[in-house]
Amino acid sequence: MADPREAILTRLVVVCAAVSGIQAAVRNRLDAASLRRPAVVVHDGAEQLLDAPQGERRSRLQRMELSPGITVVIRGDDGAEAGALMTLYRSRVVHAVLNDAELIGLVGTNGGIRYESATVALPDAEAREYRVTVEIVFTYPFYLSDLGA
Amino acid sequence: MAASTLSIGTAPQQRGTLTFTGANDIGPQLVMTLTLVQFSPSGSINMIGDEYGTLELTGEALADEDGSFGTIVHPDDAATTPDIGNYYVGTGTVTWTPEATTAVPTPTALDLGNCNAFEFTQEYESLDHWNRRGGTRYKDFRPVTQQSANVRVELDEWTAANLRIAMFAGTAGAIGTARATRRAPPARAA
Numbered sequence: 001m002a003d004p005r006e007a008i009l010t011r012l013v014v015v016c017a018a019v020s021g022i023q024a025a026v027r028n029r030l031d032a033a034s035l036r037r038p039a040v041v042v043h044d045g046a047e048q049l050l051d052a053p054q055g056e057r058r059s060r061l062q063r064m065e066l067s068p069g070i071t072v073v074i075r076g077d078d079g080a081e082a083g084a085l086m087t088l089y090r091s092r093v094v095h096a097v098l099n100d101a102e103l104i105g106l107v108g109t110n111g112g113i114r115y116e117s118a119t120v121a122l123p124d125a126e127a128r129e130y131r132v133t134v135e136i137v138f139t140y141p142f143y144l145s146d147l148g149a
Numbered sequence: 150m151a152a153s154t155l156s157i158g159t160a161p162q163q164r165g166t167l168t169f170t171g172a173n174d175i176g177p178q179l180v181m182t183l184t185l186v187q188f189s190p191s192g193s194i195n196m197i198g199d200e201y202g203t204l205e206l207t208g209e210a211l212a213d214e215d216g217s218f219g220t221i222v223h224p225d226d227a228a229t230t231p232d233i234g235n236y237y238v239g240t241g242t243v244t245w246t247p248e249a250t251t252a253v254p255t256p257t258a259l260d261l262g263n264c265n266a267f268e269f270t271q272e273y274e275s276l277d278h279w280n281r282r283g284g285t286r287y288k289d290f291r292p293v294t295q296q297s298a299n300v301r302v303e304l305d306e307w308t309a310a311n312l313r314i315a316m317f318a319g320t321a322g323a324i325g326t327a328r329a330t331r332r333a334p335p336a337r338a339a
Contacts, residue, residue, distance in 0.1 A: 053236045061175065061233040108174035109240045141175050143233075 003147055004140045005066055008106050009044055012068060015100045016040040019092045031073070038089055043069035050139055059144055063110065066138040070097075073131050082123075082130040090118050090132050097136055111140035153309035155318035163188040163314055165247040165256070167208070167300060169267050176237030177228065181269065183219040185211040185248070186300060188314060203265060203305045204315040210269075210298035218271075218298040243267055243302060245314065262306030270299045 009027065017025035017040070024032035025040040032039035045068040052062035072089045076082025094115050097103060107113055116135040123130055167186045171178035188208040195202055210218040228235060244258040273296035280289045304311050312318060 053233075056233070056236070061236055063175075063238070109172050110174045110238045141238075 001143070001146050004106055004142070005047055005064075008066060008103060008138050008140065009042065009068060011100070011102050011106065012070070012097065013040075013042050015096050015103065016042060016070065016093055019089070019096050021089065021092065037073060037075040038085070039073045040093065041069075041071045041073060043071070045069045059142070061144070062142050064140060064142045066140070067116075067135060068138075070134040070136060071131050072134065073129060075128050076130055077128065079123075082128075083120075086120060086130055086132040090134055093134055094118075094136070103138070107138055107140040111138065113138055154321040155309065155313055155316065156321040157316045157318050159317070159319035160313070161317045163208075163247075163317055164211075165245055167210075167302070168244045168246070168258070169241055170244070171239060171241040173238055173240045176235065176239070177224050178241070179224075179239075180222040181219065182221075183210045183269075183298075183300060184213055184217070187211060188317075190317070191301075191315075194315060201305055202307065203303050204307065204311055206302045206304065206315060208300050208302075210300055212298075216296075239267075241267070259310055261302065261304050261311060262308065264302055264304055266301060266303040268301040270301075272297050272299070 013025050013027045016022060019025075019040070022038055022040055023036040025042065026032050027042045028044060029041060031041065045066065047064055047066045050063040050065045052059070056062065070093065072086065072093060074082060074085045074089060076085055098113055098115060103113060114137045116137050118132055118134045121131045121133065164185060164187045167183045169179070169181040171180065186208040188206050191207040192205040194204060212218050241264075243261045243264045245261055246258040247253070247256045249256055273293050275291045276294050277288055278290035278292075279286050304315070
């Protein structure tokens, strides 16, 4: 099996791009090309150890938590409209990710996908750009042997 | 969808076969079958709380005439050590098949839903024998005189079928075994 971290992140961008209404989904960029809106920007984020078998000293098998940054960028004429749009796309993105069969298969039965939070950043003065960052955590088994595949 | 009314405590004999079927990615997928389990009252059932409510079942695994409490099946008899494929993080499904009765001679297996725990515990008692022929007493024999096995299952799906097991409940209106076996009070003398 290929490195699950890369497989999850690649699939995550595909799923976000397929969400109804989303015009662009990019990975590890500051923004979408041509400033298309609504857009999803996926940053790879952090991968951290969750737990490992007792006595395992070479990380041949352990469970990891991957926390990519998923930011939905929208354009709104005023704060109320932006709020409604951010709620709408937050719902669609979370629903799509948590129900994607391929992502569920990648984390396996000893892993999981968990919706943790959604945080709206303070908008810039005079700006019509609004951002909500959705945190979804992927737990998956890490096999050292996958890294060489 | 219709409501199900259960009469708590009218079916105290909850006996049947309990089967755990592993579905884990990490480690071998084991299948444990406890041939005859009798559930007994367990922890309290909390109807109000700030956490997800659970239904805890504890039971005694009863042995058959050969002294076996059941079976456990490993999917690969050629597995050798050391191998990280032998590490185990368990997940799986638990099914309950009630004991056959004259009313229901071929009961169907019931999926108990999501289980947070499936714990199997074996206990035995032995009778130590001591040799006192020398200056120091030493143990020279330790036969097992009795053994038993327990199982604990923690369910978190509150279906009528699971409540029936957890509360030893029968269908409301039916005469349960507890009531049926209760003796009538003695007749008062005139």
